[in-house]
Amino acid sequence: MAHLPAGAPAPALRRKRRRERLRTLGFLSPWLIGFCAFFGYPLLATVFFSFLHYNQIEPPVFVGLRNWTYVLTQMPLFGPALGNTLWLVVVMVALRVVFGLGIGMLVTKIKTGAGFFRTAFYLPYLAPPVAATVAFVFLLNPGTGPVNEVLGALGIPAPSWFNDPHWAKPSLVLLSLWGIGDLMVIFMAALLDVPKEQYEAAELDGAGAWGRFRYVTWPSITPIVLFAVITGVVQTMQYYTQALVAGKLASGVTIGPGSVIQPGYPDHSTLTVPQLVYSLGFQNFNTGAACALSLVLFVLAMAATSLLMRGRAGLLPAED
Known part of the structure; x- marks a missing residue:
């Protein structure tokens, strides 16, 4: 990478850095678009619908934590499935x-x-x-x-x-x-x-x-x-x-x-x-409860992955 001379004006340095950032974003854009379209947006939509009652036919209705309460405390098959x-x-x-x-x-x-x-x-x-x-x-x-x-x-x-x-x-x-x-x-x-x-x-x-x-x-x-x-x-x-x-x-x-x-x-x-x-x-067309249950599974998977990565599952030394 070419370096500017010590006396280079600040605007030229800012333009150079801006071009480098744009070039980096250009290379990252396919991944960023895919991440937002296939992970970010679905995840946010799942969180949004977990607070709604939605049967995929009628307009959704906000119900607060009712779906979460049903999944975690009232669903009879949640325990066996988990x-x-x-x-x-x-x-x-x-x-x-x-x-x-x-x-x-x-x-x-x-x-x-x-x-x-x-x-x-x-x-x-x-x-x-x-x-x-x-x-x-x-x-x-x-x-x-x-x-x-x-x-x-x-x-x-x-x-x-x-x-x-x-x-x-x-x-x-x-x-x-x-x-x-x-x-x-x-x-x-x-x-x-x-x-x-x-x-x-x-x-x-x-x-x-x-x-x-x-x-x-x-x-x-x-x-x-x-x-x-x-x-x-x-x-x-x-x-x-x-x-x-x-x-x-x-x-x-x-x-x-x-x-x-x-x-x-x-x-x-x-x-x-x-x-x-x-x-x-x-x-059963209970989209809200399904979204809440999906988020529970997502949190469990992320927690397990974080524990394995943090503790290296007892396989890698702490300094690796």
């Missing part, structure tokens, strides 16, 4: 990170056929969520599914999977582990980026497999693990499609024109907060 969502956040995110890291380490160690195994593990991630859920519900069907037939042939008690309230959420976790290809690729890139010289130095110092992982691999990949945890928490907070489709198919109710889907089968065990938002806003 509990299911938090359960999925804790269990699903943790297992996906551990499983994705394990598969990534396994694939990077394979000498023969590595390309085949990478493709085989990544392909399930490319399956559309609805199609993958339909296939999983078929495989885990308690009456005719091949998984239960194999378990029965082996003399192992076969659970009812998506038809059992105690097994419905673990079944969704199995579905998420089946599509672990995204995390596998991320962890593979991080593992391959670890300097080999550090492994050689650790071996010379007598470190075994666990020692090399603890003192060489783990410190190098912890930023990627933190990234996987934070993005996993945010995505699981928005968990909707798989739980809704699995519960609907397992219930045996056909979906047709004009049919109303009641989410959460069986016994509200797969009901999540995003499903409740959809049910309030588009099935």
